[in-house]
Amino acid sequence: MDCGTCESATPLQVHKPEEVDVSLTMTEKATSMLEDAFGDDRSHALLVGVLSGGCSGYMYDLQIVESTETPCQELNINGFRVLVPSASSHLLDGIEIDYVDRLMGGGFKIxxxxxxxxCGCGESFS
Amino acid sequence: MGMARHDAYVLLVQGSSALPFLDGLSTNLVTDSCTTAFTNRAAKIIDVCEVISMTGQAVLIGYGPHKAHMIDHLSSRVLGQDVVLQDITHLNDVFIGSGDTPPPSEATVHESHFGTVYVIPKRVEWKETWSQTEWNEHRIEQVIPFHGHEITPKYHPLACGLGDLVHPNKGCYLGQEVLTRMRSRGKQGYRLEVRENPVEQATTKGLKRSLCIVRDQ
Structure with missing residues (x-):
C-alpha cells in the first residue's frame, strides 16, 4: 500500500466550527461536590470537554487536571478554574454543571x- | 478461487487517538485490525469498513459511493483529538477474494469479515482474476453480504447478516441502543437469506441461487 507519507497527500479538511466565548453555570450541589474533591487546593482545574462517540455521537469528558496542552478557554466558576477546549466550545456554551445524588446513574450531569x-445515561448527546 | 476488484476508498487515519476514535463511532470493538460498521442513531448503515491497524496510524477502507458521507461523518467528530484524516484512494487499488491468490510484495493483506482484502499501490500492475459475477457467485455460496447489494443505508447491520460485527458489550456508539434492543428482544425486522431462484427482490442475483433480505416472520 502507498500511504502518502513519502509523497504529499493533503490532509482532509476537518470540519472546524467557529469558536464561541463559553459561559457556563454550576449548581450548588455540583459546587459542593467539587469542594469535596478539590479541598483547599485550587491549583487544579476542572476540564469539561467533548469526545466523539457514545450513543448519540458526542460524549462529555470531565477531568480534574493540573494543566493541559489542548487549547482551552479558562473560566472561573464559583471559585474553581474550569477549562473548556476551544474545539468543543460551540457544543458547551450555556451548559449547566449539576450533580445528581443517587445510587444508580448518579454523579456529575451536564x-x-x-x-x-x-442518551439515557446522560453521558452522550447530539 | 480468486479475487475481484473492490470499488473502495482508502483513508489514512493518523494520530494517537486513531483507533479509539474509530472505536467510539462504530459497532465492533476496534482495538486492532478488524471489520466494523458505522451507523447513525437509527442504527442504519453509513458504511462498513475495514480497519487496518499499523504503527501509529490506521487505514480505513470503505465502499467508494459512501466516501463523501463517511468523511463528513468522521470529520465533524474530530474535536481536538489527535486524529488526522488523509484520503489516499488515488494511490491504491483494492481487491477482495478468497485468500488463495499470492499478492505482490508491495501489497497490504487484511483478513476481512468478507474475505481477504488486498491493498495494492496503483504503480504496481495487478489484475483481478474474478469478474464481479464470479465474486457474487462466491458470495452467494458462502452467504456473504456485500456493499451495494445487501449492505446499504436502507438496512441496519443485523438485517444484512453482519451480526458478528456488532460487539455485544463494547459500550456506547451511535445506533447501539437500537441494536441492543433488537438483540435483547430477539426482533431485528429483517434477515439475510440465500434462496433458490427465482427470487423476488434478490439483493444479489446468482445463476441458481440468490441472496435476499427478507422480513422476519
Missing part, C-alpha cells in the same frame, strides 16, 4: 441547551 437529544 444540562446542555445545545443538545437536540441525549
Amino acid at each position: 444540562n446542555n441547551p445545545n443538545a437536540s437529544s441525549s
Whole structure:
C-alpha cells in the first residue's frame, strides 16, 4: 500500500466550527461536590470537554487536571478554574454543571441547551 | 478461487487517538485490525469498513459511493483529538477474494469479515482474476453480504447478516441502543437469506441461487 507519507497527500479538511466565548453555570450541589474533591487546593482545574462517540455521537469528558496542552478557554466558576477546549466550545456554551445524588446513574450531569437529544445515561448527546 | 476488484476508498487515519476514535463511532470493538460498521442513531448503515491497524496510524477502507458521507461523518467528530484524516484512494487499488491468490510484495493483506482484502499501490500492475459475477457467485455460496447489494443505508447491520460485527458489550456508539434492543428482544425486522431462484427482490442475483433480505416472520 502507498500511504502518502513519502509523497504529499493533503490532509482532509476537518470540519472546524467557529469558536464561541463559553459561559457556563454550576449548581450548588455540583459546587459542593467539587469542594469535596478539590479541598483547599485550587491549583487544579476542572476540564469539561467533548469526545466523539457514545450513543448519540458526542460524549462529555470531565477531568480534574493540573494543566493541559489542548487549547482551552479558562473560566472561573464559583471559585474553581474550569477549562473548556476551544474545539468543543460551540457544543458547551450555556451548559449547566449539576450533580445528581443517587445510587444508580448518579454523579456529575451536564444540562446542555445545545443538545437536540441525549442518551439515557446522560453521558452522550447530539 | 480468486479475487475481484473492490470499488473502495482508502483513508489514512493518523494520530494517537486513531483507533479509539474509530472505536467510539462504530459497532465492533476496534482495538486492532478488524471489520466494523458505522451507523447513525437509527442504527442504519453509513458504511462498513475495514480497519487496518499499523504503527501509529490506521487505514480505513470503505465502499467508494459512501466516501463523501463517511468523511463528513468522521470529520465533524474530530474535536481536538489527535486524529488526522488523509484520503489516499488515488494511490491504491483494492481487491477482495478468497485468500488463495499470492499478492505482490508491495501489497497490504487484511483478513476481512468478507474475505481477504488486498491493498495494492496503483504503480504496481495487478489484475483481478474474478469478474464481479464470479465474486457474487462466491458470495452467494458462502452467504456473504456485500456493499451495494445487501449492505446499504436502507438496512441496519443485523438485517444484512453482519451480526458478528456488532460487539455485544463494547459500550456506547451511535445506533447501539437500537441494536441492543433488537438483540435483547430477539426482533431485528429483517434477515439475510440465500434462496433458490427465482427470487423476488434478490439483493444479489446468482445463476441458481440468490441472496435476499427478507422480513422476519
